[in-house]
Amino acid sequence: MTESAQLQTGQRHWVLIACMLAMFMAAIEVTIVATAMPTIIAELGGFSQFGWVFSIYLLTQAVSVPLYGRLADMWGRKKMLFIGTAIFLIGSILCGFAHSMTWLILFRAFQGLGAGAIMPLSSTIVADIYSPRERASVQGWLSSVWGVAAIIGPLTGAWLVEHFSWPVIFWVNLPIGVISMLMLARWLPAHQQDEKPQPLNLAGSAWLMLCVSALLIALLQAELLRYWLLPFVALSLFAGWQLKRHEQRAEAPLFPMIIWRSRLIIAGNAGNLIIGAAMMGISAFLPTWIQGITGGTPLAAGSALAMMSIGWPLASTLSGRLMLHTSYRFTAQLGALLLIAGSALLLLLQTGSSIYQSGLTAFVIGTGMGMTSTTFLVSVQNHADYDIRGICTASIMFSRMIGSAIGTALMGAVLNINLAWRLPHAQDPVQQIMSEETRKALPADTLHQMVQGIAVSLHWVFVVALLIAALSLWVAWLMPRQRPEHAE
Template sequence: MHQTPASTSAPLQRGRILLACILAMFMAAVEVTIVATAMPDIIASLGGFPMLSWVFSVYLLLQAISIPIYGRLADMFGRKPVFFVGTTLFLSGSILCGFASHMPALVLFRALQGLGAGAIVPLTTTIIADVYNQQERARLQGYLSSIWAVSAIIGPLMGAFIVRHYHWSGVFWVNVPLGIISAGLLARYLPAAPSRHDEPSLDVAGITYMILAIGCLLIALLQGDELGRWRVGLLVLSVISAVLLVREQRRIPAPLFPLALWQSKIIVAGNVGGLIIGAAMMGIAAFLPTYIQAVLGGSTIEAGWTLAVMSLGWPLASTLCGRLMIHTSYRLMALCGAILLVTGSLLLLRLDAQSSIAAARLASFVIGLGMGMSNTTFLVSVQNEAPFAIRGIATASTVFTRMVGSALGTAIMGATLNRNLQRRLPGIDDPVQHLIAHHGQSGPGLAHMAQQVAVSMHGVYWISSLIALCALITAGLVPRGLRPRQEG
């Protein structure tokens, strides 16, 4: 039982800490959707359309790279100071983004924002794991998952309202009061961690190799089409850096990724599970709306609601999982989530050009249920297994692997779709855009094109089904009979 100073806090104090974490997590979760809604107005104001993808890519890149670093720093120096550093960077980037006068400046400030965001999600989750006992945190993770569902729905609405009635800069500045309130509550109510005079210095070499390995990999995946031949070089450099990172971690006494992370079957299964869930989630989220609009002839709103259904399934299953996990086991909940994920993926495979949007929404909802149950199980099991001394990096590692999985899933499925479209519809540069532009029209040419796009998308859904099967295999690796314990 890994008791922490915060875990003995009074209920009122713990409630205020929880509120601070909820506000911080909502701030980070809503950032992506609210900015995406405002991008047309931002481009109209600043120009620089060719740099559009970098507005999102640089944020994701810096966030992913910094997550394990913040996790290790939190174990060394305490959650509080590291959270404040991350929040300060995030809010500074948010304020500067609103003042950007051209696209290169916006990309630079988004990098600063992403660098701060790398601390927020893993550390809020870690703080909750410190403050609440094992059974309580199993229930709370279900409630916290609803934050992502709410942000997925509210974010676009907030972005549209701000852009219409104020100015696009407001989508960045809306974060500031949330961040200040969150930091203030934690400063007042979160107990300081005890000093650790025996902690060795930070693994600078390991951090360098990790940045090169993950940075080169993500740049190659996210910007591969623009890099041309340089993409292969980045992938080779990523592999070499990863090999050097592994060697470095085995050599030194205090590595960036402690050996205890890889000696526990639960933590290994949790990290592999996070990677798989990230790949499945982003792959489906990136391509299902396209299927709704281009193949099934749905509107943008109908496509958005299809994703919202998945966002609703996630917290419902996560909340249920948090309650059932206490009375069953990690393994059973992980298997149930993986089975739902496989079922939803098979439902996607049944879609064709004549399918209804309701069928797509059913598949989306079932996949959301599977992801919510699997993700909660893997995260809670890792937090409960990790002792307090490495809980920060253990939690960060699950968030980190999920983000890397998201980039991998999007890149692999995107490459598969493009290859299938080029083979089935040669000579047509962008058949998806052509179908969306002719929404509501009919004719044999459009019907044939929609059918070929549907068949091409099936390659994506086959990959998502294989990923779901990998989740099922990973769930089977979770040791039997383990569940959250009641701590005293």
């Protein structure tokens, strides 16, 4: 008996709800913490370490995602999800007790190690209990979790900080996580292996962690490290080369060779790498445009960005139905065209553009991302056998994380180069126009010159985002002209 054993309809619905709760817990963590960070800094200090609160969480999460995916294939989804969720909840408790920024960063690293299991394994479990035809529709429900979390996360974080103390934003995870685990313990069958379990590939795991850690540190801290990022890049390349050599002769490789031989799986990972990179063009820089160029409020920036979170699950649900009547390739190509169109709309933003235009742009980009990401994920899950579905699902999410880090570093570099060229004498111009007090204190001519220079610089960032989005059309062409199968 395996975890993919047929469950009664009622049981499957409860398992789906449990997985959605687990995903919601991990999804809301980012937005709810971001809202509370000013309060946390005011109490703990350590503003210079502010970025590491988020970077270390992303780093440990990204490193652990492929490891959990492979272990889930070998030792069972349920067991590994329970282990990851337990680590995440313990990390959440410890974060609430942090008495300095250094301890908070350490506990966030531990929390991230658990978060690496939640997203990929929840999605894998849902793929196990639903047929290939059903997965196309169910993925829309899973994607809606992100939209809900992105909208209510900041509001919940602000309310909790105002009425309670900041540790509550971490402890609110506990009831959600416990309820999810109890539901899975009740309704999800346990994995029973018929053969001797494979040993953990410790050497491969070590090389993978070293490779990914060095790469992400170089990308996420590029501006701080400057030329010192080169040793990290070299270390990442060396560790990646050693990982490749080890995997070729390992008895139980972390990434089975079928992953590298399948055009569809490679295309799915490449597509999510592109989506992750393109997403940063709007997530990181559209709020900067709204607040810095048009003089909008943080609420206006958040409202516009929320439109992407609304478009994503709507398009994800639509793509599930579209795949059943057309093909993987058609659905992915339509999503790619929407992503390209939305990225092109970024270039139409002007200094006098309204919040509605920004929101429409974000919505179109969200629909493109929702349609393409769901198609790539469903096609890979339907193509992968049960014994490698965990690592294949994890690799898809891992690729999106790496893409986000690459996109952030690349577009950040483009912005900084343009600012240094256009505003050579300005000291941190973006920070000056983002601060309401500093903005009002600037002379009118200086403010106009600064806004124009930053606007042109951001337009070049949006050009890069458009070029990245255009690559998604090529990847979509690699998708097969077939529909999700009717049965496994």
